[in-house]
Each structure stands twice: as C-alpha cells, then as structure tokens.
Amino acid sequence: MTKRLSLELRRMAFESHDACVSCGYAFNKGDTSHLGYGNDDEPLYVCDKCAKLLKETAIRHYFMPRPYILPVPNSKLWRYMDFTKYVSLLASRGLYFTSADSFEDNYEGAKGLKNHKEKWDSHFLEFFRSAIKNPPPEYKHGLSEVEVENQASKLLADLELVGMANKQSTFISCWHESEHESEAMWRLYSSFLANAVAVRTTYESLYQSLGRDPSIYIGRVQYIDLKKSYASVNDAFWRKRKSFEHEREVRAVVHDLDCKEQGKVLTCDLDQLIEEVFVSPKAPAWFAELVTDVNKKYGVQVAVSTSELIEEPFF
Ligand SMILES: [Zn+2]
Known part of the structure; x- marks a missing residue:
C-alpha cells in the first residue's frame, strides 16, 4: 500500500462511499474497500472482486456505513x-x-445520559478486556488478571478523554x-x-x-x-x-x-x-x-x- 491519496481519489471514495465504482456492489459492514489507481493512473474505489483492476493500491478500508443519512441532492x-x-x-x-x-x-457530542454511564462503561470495559486477552494468534498477552484490568480501565479513560477533546x-x-x-x-x-x-x-x-x-x-x-x-x-x-x-x-x-x-x-x-x-x-x-x-x-x-x-x- 502506497498511502498516496490524491484529492480525486479521496473525493471518489467519499462520494461513492457505499458502493464499488466498477461493478456497483453495495458494501456491507466489515467488507474491505480498496482505494487506488488503475492502469492509466485513474482513481478507483473498488470491492474485493474488482481489486484486480488496481495497478497501485493506496489503502484498504474496513467498510463502515456513514454515521449519518445523506439528504437527497435537491433537498x-x-x-x-x-x-x-x-x-x-x-x-x-x-x-x-x-x-x-x-x-x-x-x-x-455526548454519548448518553450521565446516569446511564455505568452501563456504557461496563460494555466497553468488557470489550477492551476481550481485545487485550485475545490478541492476533502470533502474539501472547502474558498479562496477569490485574494488569488486564488496569489496561482495560486505562483504555476506557482514554476513550472518554478523546470524547471530550473531540468537542x-x-x-x-x-x-x-x-x-x-x-x-x-x-x-x-x-x-x-x-x-x-x-x-x-x-x-x-x-x-x-x-x-x-x-x-x-x-x-x-x-x-x-x-x-x-x-x-x-x-x-x-x-x-x-x-x-x-x-x-x-x-x-x-x-x-x-x-x-x-x-x-x-x-x-x-x-x-x-x-x-x-x-x-x-x-x-x-x-x-x-x-x-x-x-x-x-x-x-x-x-x-x-x-x-x-x-x-x-x-x-
Ligand atoms: Zn466491484
């Protein structure tokens, strides 16, 4: 991956976000979208099947739907x-x-009501615990239960700090x-x-x-x-x-x-x-x-x- 992202390529991926520009395949959450350039250096935003059209792969994304709904153009x-x-x-x-x-x-920019925060925190703590305990197969976490807990708590605190900073x-x-x-x-x-x-x-x-x-x-x-x-x-x-x-x-x-x-x-x-x-x-x-x-x-x-x-x- 070259990470070369021209404005045209970024714009194409932005405007065609939901579908492959070559075959029209509608991406599902978790699919890979490929950003790059074809034989004539033309920008391409394509699905797995059409990735063979790429002469240069700039980056691949894990597809996530937009967090908002687009209005119709003449709205x-x-x-x-x-x-x-x-x-x-x-x-x-x-x-x-x-x-x-x-x-x-x-x-x-808030995620929810303060008096529901405990539920939110325990959901993410569990998510972080699980991610720390289940690294990719070639790695071993080698951490004690207490260390896993400390790291999970730190990640949760970081998440909240980022949320505040984003404002x-x-x-x-x-x-x-x-x-x-x-x-x-x-x-x-x-x-x-x-x-x-x-x-x-x-x-x-x-x-x-x-x-x-x-x-x-x-x-x-x-x-x-x-x-x-x-x-x-x-x-x-x-x-x-x-x-x-x-x-x-x-x-x-x-x-x-x-x-x-x-x-x-x-x-x-x-x-x-x-x-x-x-x-x-x-x-x-x-x-x-x-x-x-x-x-x-x-x-x-x-x-x-x-x-x-x-x-x-x-x-
Ligand atoms: Zn395609």
Missing part, C-alpha cells in the same frame, strides 16, 4: 440569521463553523431541512428580529459551494431517546435528543485538531450556496432593499424575497 436547506451574521457571511465569503464546544446544547476539534454549520419557510425557525434563530434573513440552499449546492471537500461531512442529524439508547463512538456528533426533533437539522461537520478558536470560516462559493434570501416577516419595507444593496456591494447575485408569512389572507 431544501435553510439558515436563519440576523443581518450582522449575513453581512459577515458575505464579507468573509465563507461559511462560519462553530466549535461543538461552544454550542448552547451541552449534549453536543474542541469538531466544527459545525447547522441548517434546517424543509420544503418551506418556517415561522418557528424565524422565532428560534433570529429572535424574530426585524433585521433578520433566511438563506435558502440545497444539500447539493451546499456540498458544491464548499468545494466538494471530502473532509467536510454533510448529513442529517438523527434524534434519539437517550433514556433508551446511546450514541456510538462515531455517531456522537450526528445524534441529538428527541426534544430537538423540530430542528430537522442537516449539519456540515469538519474536524480540525489545530484550531483553538470558537469557530472557523471555510471558503464558500456564495453564488453557488445562496439560491434565495428571504427577509424577516417582521422587516420594514426598506429592509429588502438594504439586503439587495449589500448583496450588490459584495458582488453576490441572488434574489431577495419577502417572507411568505406576510402574504395577505382572504376569508
């Missing part, structure tokens, strides 16, 4: 924000990702998935301010606008009942409590061990990202003009619409 995504944040989006020509550590929801190195941009504008979201994310806007995009546009970057994961949050289940080690940033279900959140997630800030801006093609901008239903008439002027100032060509919520009814 509409909304981001409600006050005017200052909108101007900052335009001025920075980038999307702000907030550190998971600075979210108000202190369950962000600081995980950055998230949150979106609301819906066909329609939402009155509740205006209330929640713009405090129903007069000077607020909602940006509408689609899953595909969000992905494209961030440069089809295989290190940015975009998917649906799943809402779980923590009284009955846990988030697993890889799922933690893709699970939230049932009480947040109304958010219908799609999030973009990126990991960065070096960034020590509360958030980071990732370059984003705004013309691709922003399909339409809606101004708050509480906004005065001149506000839409202001938003249009600001768009012009920053060279973003996008339609500005008034909220559908203020359309007049008849009886």
Whole structure:
C-alpha cells in the first residue's frame, strides 16, 4: 500500500462511499474497500472482486456505513440569521463553523445520559478486556488478571478523554431541512428580529459551494431517546435528543485538531450556496432593499424575497 491519496481519489471514495465504482456492489459492514489507481493512473474505489483492476493500491478500508443519512441532492436547506451574521457571511465569503464546544446544547457530542454511564462503561470495559486477552494468534498477552484490568480501565479513560477533546476539534454549520419557510425557525434563530434573513440552499449546492471537500461531512442529524439508547463512538456528533426533533437539522461537520478558536470560516462559493434570501416577516419595507444593496456591494447575485408569512389572507 502506497498511502498516496490524491484529492480525486479521496473525493471518489467519499462520494461513492457505499458502493464499488466498477461493478456497483453495495458494501456491507466489515467488507474491505480498496482505494487506488488503475492502469492509466485513474482513481478507483473498488470491492474485493474488482481489486484486480488496481495497478497501485493506496489503502484498504474496513467498510463502515456513514454515521449519518445523506439528504437527497435537491433537498431544501435553510439558515436563519440576523443581518450582522449575513453581512459577515458575505464579507468573509465563507461559511462560519462553530466549535461543538461552544454550542448552547451541552449534549453536543455526548454519548448518553450521565446516569446511564455505568452501563456504557461496563460494555466497553468488557470489550477492551476481550481485545487485550485475545490478541492476533502470533502474539501472547502474558498479562496477569490485574494488569488486564488496569489496561482495560486505562483504555476506557482514554476513550472518554478523546470524547471530550473531540468537542474542541469538531466544527459545525447547522441548517434546517424543509420544503418551506418556517415561522418557528424565524422565532428560534433570529429572535424574530426585524433585521433578520433566511438563506435558502440545497444539500447539493451546499456540498458544491464548499468545494466538494471530502473532509467536510454533510448529513442529517438523527434524534434519539437517550433514556433508551446511546450514541456510538462515531455517531456522537450526528445524534441529538428527541426534544430537538423540530430542528430537522442537516449539519456540515469538519474536524480540525489545530484550531483553538470558537469557530472557523471555510471558503464558500456564495453564488453557488445562496439560491434565495428571504427577509424577516417582521422587516420594514426598506429592509429588502438594504439586503439587495449589500448583496450588490459584495458582488453576490441572488434574489431577495419577502417572507411568505406576510402574504395577505382572504376569508
Ligand atoms: Zn466491484
């Protein structure tokens, strides 16, 4: 294995994650996926059967399904924000990702409820004990029961430390998935301010606008009942409590061990990202003009619409 991973190869493995690009075989958990290059140095992401097409194997992966569900490409995504944040989006020509550590929801990245931790701990202790006692056939662990116990406990403590540290190195941009504008979201994310806007995009546009970057994961949050289940080690940033279900959140997630800030801006093609901008239903008439002027100032060509919520009814 050469470990040579070009952007094209990483992107191919990212986009075709679930299936072999040659024969279309749908990978199952535990299968091997092969990443490499064919005779003409073209990138390939293939199954065992098609691995013979590889002239160079870069790396092999133990296949794991994505920890999140992909929205359909034209699924509409909304981001409600006050005017200052909108101007900052335009001025920075980038999307702000907030550190998971600075979210108000202190369950962000959590595996479960504290009073269920004992069960979780004993499950992983048993898992680590078994792994230590059953090394590959050519090795002998040669450890006493006490040493096995100490090592298992240390691994468990490390797992928890990593879980805490991940909160600081995980950055998230949150979106609301819906066909329609939402009155509740205006209330929640713009405090129903007069000077607020909602940006509408689609899953595909969000992905494209961030440069089809295989290190940015975009998917649906799943809402779980923590009284009955846990988030697993890889799922933690893709699970939230049932009480947040109304958010219908799609999030973009990126990991960065070096960034020590509360958030980071990732370059984003705004013309691709922003399909339409809606101004708050509480906004005065001149506000839409202001938003249009600001768009012009920053060279973003996008339609500005008034909220559908203020359309007049008849009886
Ligand atoms: Zn195949």
